[in-house]
Amino acid sequence: MWVVQGALEVDIGVNPSAEGGDGEEGGDDQAVKVVDIIDTFRLQEQPPFDKKQFVTFIKRCIKNLTPKLEPEKQEAFKKNIEGATKFLLSKPKDLQLSI
Template sequence: MLVYQDMLTGDELLSDSFPYKEIENGMLWEVEGKWVVKGAINVDIGANPSAEGGEDEGVDDQAVKVVDIVDTFRLQEQPAFDKKQFVSYMKKYIKLLTPKLEPEKQELFKKHIEGATKYLLSKLSDLQFFVGESMHDDSTVVFAYYKEGATDPTFIYIAYGLKEIKC
């Protein structure tokens, strides 16, 4: 199994059990999330206590709906960015990430990050923002939005901000 960690904080943000699609010259990864029910599961064993003279106590239902990616990687939602905050974040992020990349990746990153930033800016009002569980100030932000008509969110990762770890 492959796990993808935030290059800046080491937080786990994704794994290969969630397939991704490269967009914006490979700068961004799109990953489909799903709403799932987590918690108590009602198992019907065929018994009917009320018919057998007992009381039907029911089940204390602890089930909650969560988004699989958010739950699995304990992503923490952050307040939305306005355009100025987003541009400021991206400038800082580029400055922090570039020295951590291999020289050949640095060139590609510098060449294509502007297009990826513009793509994200075009969706800014629809995006939700998440960081890893450490909630470090310099975290890679994971973006989520709902495609038109979709009931499940799509997540966007900055591919160069992820480090692949074999587990």
């Protein structure tokens, strides 16, 4: 989910027109849209992979993830991960990896 970060508006109860100001005295609005999970966990965007690097990365992820699954879920994972990997390989320009 996209969230806005850095745009903090604080109402301190002062009427700018009564104080002689025009209400536009605040600093520059430094609001930035960020993906909430990436910002929360302070993930860093990785440079784009070519197909060979991506396959190596996915194989390493599969190798590390499979033993952590319950035995009955491992078979389903192994069966479905090949199709998912092929799908992702068809869209390398659409991927943005952050670790």
